[in-house]
Amino acid sequence: MSTTNSEIGYVSPKTQVRWIPVIGLEVHCQLKTWTKLFCGCRNEFGATPNSRTCPVCTAQPGALPVLNREALELALRTALALGASVAPTSKFDRKNYFYCDLPKGYQISQFDQPYCTGGGITLESGKRVRLTRIHLEEDAGKAIHDRGDTTLVDLNRAGVPLIESVSEADMQTSQEAFEYLTALKEILQYVGASDCDMEKGSLRCDVNISVRPEGEPWRTKVELKNLNSFRNVQASIEFEIRRQVEAYESGDPAQFPVQETRLFDAEKGVTRSMRRKEDAHDYRYFPEPDLPPITVSAERLDRLRSALPELPTARRARYQKDFGLSAYDAGVLTADRALSEFFETVARLSKLPKEASNWISNELLRNLNDPLLPIRSIDELPFRPHDMSLLLGMLDKGEISGQAGRKVLRAMFETGKSPKDLVASLGLEQVNDSAALDDWCREALVGKDKIIADVRAGKTKAVGALVGPVMKASKGSANPQVVQEILLRLIAEMPS
Amino acid sequence: MSDSKPAPSPANAGAPDVLHIARLARLAIDPRQELELREQFTRILEAFKTLSTLNVDGVEPMTRPTDFTDVMRDDREHSSLGLDETLANAPARIETFFSVPKTIGGEQ
Numbered sequence: 001m002s003t004t005n006s007e008i009g010y011v012s013p014k015t016q017v018r019w020i021p022v023i024g025l026e027v028h029c030q031l032k033t034w035t036k037l038f039c040g041c042r043n044e045f046g047a048t049p050n051s052r053t054c055p056v057c058t059a060q061p062g063a064l065p066v067l068n069r070e071a072l073e074l075a076l077r078t079a080l081a082l083g084a085s086v087a088p089t090s091k092f093d094r095k096n097y098f099y100c101d102l103p104k105g106y107q108i109s110q111f112d113q114p115y116c117t118g119g120g121i122t123l124e125s126g127k128r129v130r131l132t133r134i135h136l137e138e139d140a141g142k143a144i145h146d147r148g149d150t151t152l153v154d155l156n157r158a159g160v161p162l163i164e165s166v167s168e169a170d171m172q173t174s175q176e177a178f179e180y181l182t183a184l185k186e187i188l189q190y191v192g193a194s195d196c197d198m199e200k201g202s203l204r205c206d207v208n209i210s211v212r213p214e215g216e217p218w219r220t221k222v223e224l225k226n227l228n229s230f231r232n233v234q235a236s237i238e239f240e241i242r243r244q245v246e247a248y249e250s251g252d253p254a255q256f257p258v259q260e261t262r263l264f265d266a267e268k269g270v271t272r273s274m275r276r277k278e279d280a281h282d283y284r285y286f287p288e289p290d291l292p293p294i295t296v297s298a299e300r301l302d303r304l305r306s307a308l309p310e311l312p313t314a315r316r317a318r319y320q321k322d323f324g325l326s327a328y329d330a331g332v333l334t335a336d337r338a339l340s341e342f343f344e345t346v347a348r349l350s351k352l353p354k355e356a357s358n359w360i361s362n363e364l365l366r367n368l369n370d371p372l373l374p375i376r377s378i379d380e381l382p383f384r385p386h387d388m389s390l391l392l393g394m395l396d397k398g399e400i401s402g403q404a405g406r407k408v409l410r411a412m413f414e415t416g417k418s419p420k421d422l423v424a425s426l427g428l429e430q431v432n433d434s435a436a437l438d439d440w441c442r443e444a445l446v447g448k449d450k451i452i453a454d455v456r457a458g459k460t461k462a463v464g465a466l467v468g469p470v471m472k473a474s475k476g477s478a479n480p481q482v483v484q485e486i487l488l489r490l491i492a493e494m495p496s
Numbered sequence: 497m498s499d500s501k502p503a504p505s506p507a508n509a510g511a512p513d514v515l516h517i518a519r520l521a522r523l524a525i526d527p528r529q530e531l532e533l534r535e536q537f538t539r540i541l542e543a544f545k546t547l548s549t550l551n552v553d554g555v556e557p558m559t560r561p562t563d564f565t566d567v568m569r570d571d572r573e574h575s576s577l578g579l580d581e582t583l584a585n586a587p588a589r590i591e592t593f594f595s596v597p598k599t600i601g602g603e604q
């Protein structure tokens with residue numbers, strides 16, 4: 001670990017006592033299968049409510065669940081990518097509770113024989129966050145409470161495959177929790193297990209958190225829910241650390257944290273006690289008799305392991321080594337597998353890895369994040385890596401200016417046309433040696449006696465202030481390097 | 497686990513807490529029925545205790561009636577029931593949702 005003990009924990013502003021937070025995360029993640037876990041209904045977000053249902057996922061009498069092979073495959077790939085050990089045999093259990101979004105009255109889950117245990121994630125600091133286990137289970141339906149006097153139930157989500165990853169309570173700061181989640185999400189996306197889209201609920205995170213004075217044993221832990229972004233996970237942890245420390249430091253045992261579930265209110269940035277879960281933990285698990293056990297052979301694991309894609313950490317290291325990218329740029333480009341593959345293709349085709357890195361991590365991502373454009377992901381791009389590499393080639397040869405390059409890229413997003421065509425149709429060829437350039441430069445020099453004097457006195461950098469106006473006059477078509485040379489030449493030619 | 501559950505009194509120690517079980521099943525039980533239900537529950541559990549008299553040393557627990565393993569299906573879609581059939585027996589619906597009594601603040 002790169003941090004020393006003296007840096008860890010939260011020092012109470014009131015007592016100067018150092019409190020150590022103890023944080024563990026439970027992450028539910030929907031698997032990206034075509035159909036549900038135990039039936040052939042489509043696993044699809046946003047369909048008409050209750051249109052993706054059948055006798056199995058609505059719990060009609062006599063219906064028999066059958067495991068989706070692909071769900072197990074994705075779950076196994078995730079386990080291997082996280083360095084976990086897969087059990088040779090595992091089974092399903094029924095977790096019993098009654099709620100309107102759970103038609104069977106139980107959730108099919110895994111209790112004492114999860115398909116995988118151990119593994120973990122190494123944070124940037126080198127700290128290892130261990131995983132306790134991952135298990136496979138079905139999602140519940142969706143209950144909507146904020147529309148009218150009744151609760152509305154949609155069973156499209158009932159039976160969607162989930163894996164729940166439970167970490168050890170190895171984290172001590174909100175930042176570590178954030179890094180852990182980011183790394184976990186990257187891995188899930190890289191192995192193709194999940195979209196991890198928190199807005200669509202395909203990744204959900206609960207936090208278990210307690211605090212203790214340095215050197216003392218663990219205290220009562222609190223569960224935080226309703227965290228629909230990584231930022232909310234961080235904010236709720238930070239609030240909860242302060243709240244628990246203040247509660248203990250009040251000295252009044254009636255105020256001490258109790259074992260409970262608290263909901264995060266993102267607007268106010270606070271956590272609030274949910275109704276105490278009295279007997280909610282009494283799930284009376286028992287083995288699911290409708291589903292036979294799962295066996296996974298060592299040979300199958302070897303095959304799956306060798307088919308895993310290169311994982312983000314390895315890829316980042318390779319980008320730094322082979323392409324000379326900074327750790328930061330390598331991180332930006334590998335955060336998303338599709339983006340990273342796009343970058344590699346562009347770098348290979350253009351043979352300009354650094355330029356590819358700059359243009360993709362800045363300009364391309366800027367357009368992807370622009371709400372005025374309908375394109376949200378690499379998969380939706382209307383042009384190919386080949387087009388992007390052509391653009392970089394033109395920039396590299398000085399055929400177009402950087403400003404023109406940005407316009408062309410924008411037009412590529414809008415029209416999907418090739419950059420060559422766009423440069424021509426938009427009239428963006430770089431003007432390197434025309435009479436127009438000389439004229440624009442002469443105009444720019446008018447009345448700029450101070451700058452001219454500075455340049456003559458040897459401060460050639462002063463001419464930089466005039467390049468902008470010339471670029472503007474040329475509507476971005478001028479080559480700034482050439483403009484600078486012309487300006488210097490004109491100043492030299494002026495009678496003193 | 498439960499802080500609200502009263503500690504069993506010595507007289508009915510070991511007897512099932514029917515009110516707790518009813519709560520888990522979201523059943524409203526008339527407290528006057530508690531005694532009667534507890535006696536019935538106790539008799540059922542007694543009957544099952546017969547099983548405990550068998551010697552099962554060295555016998556693997558069996559959770560399923562068959563020896564099958566790895567029964568799986570391909571990730572292929574079958575047609576769904578359709579909205580009309582899915583919602584046919586729903587006591588109440590709003591649009592294509594099932595409409596049920598407000599249940600916020602409950603389990604999960």
Ligand SMILES: [Zn+2]
Pocket residue numbers: 036039040041052053054055056057058159
């Ligand atoms: Zn179904």
